[in-house]
């Protein structure tokens with residue numbers, strides 16, 4: 359039986375600068391070669407991000423009493439979203455962002471697929487939960503700009519859990535990144551955040 363695929367949205371006009379275009383094309387090549395997928399399922403992603411996405415969604419369902427919108431930033435094959443959809447069904451609406459759509463994949467469990475560079479896509483909705491495991495906030499040279507986009511894509515009260523390029527620790531890059539993250543989030547009215555190893559989490563007021 360043929361299953362219905364996700365609703366696919368691509369940027370109307372690609373106005374990326376050459377550097378970002380090259381980054382997107384490289385990500386697309388990696389997608390095609392299936393080189394960088396670890397087939398990480400929901401349990402594994404929760405373990406790597408050190409968070410229970412499922413508990414978070416359960417709490418949101420209780421407090422919001424409506425469908426919860428979830429975005430996987432760098433969804434790969436959409437395996438994590440498939441796991442969440444299996445657990446919550448129509449109680450959640452799932453969005454996956456990926457540099458390229460692989461025609462051979464069914465993206466089962468993904469209601470909407472946003473295809474393009476994280477800095478060029480323009481989701482038409484806001485999200486209650488955005489998470490990312492080795493996605494654009496980790497891979498992109500402009501990872502801090504991706505974090506900034508994420509803030510704009512959250513509903514008030516929405517939560518982001520993002521594996522970022524640089525986290526805690528004594529490296530020069532991390533020592534530069536930590537104040538930059540704090541400055542960015544504070545400029546958006548987000549007074550507290552958590553950075554554990556390289557997983558950044560925060561809630562939009």
Ligand SMILES: C[S@@+](CC[C@H](N)C(=O)[O-])C[C@H]1O[C@@H](n2cnc3c(N)ncnc32)[C@H](O)[C@@H]1O
Nearest residue numbers: 385394398432433434456457475476491493494
């Ligand atoms: C290594 S895979 C990770 C897949 C999945 N999250 C996992 O944990 O297995 C990287 C994903 O991020 C996407 N990605 C990487 N850089 C991106 C960018 N700059 N913009 C949009 N998507 C990007 C890729 O297309 C792919 O879907």
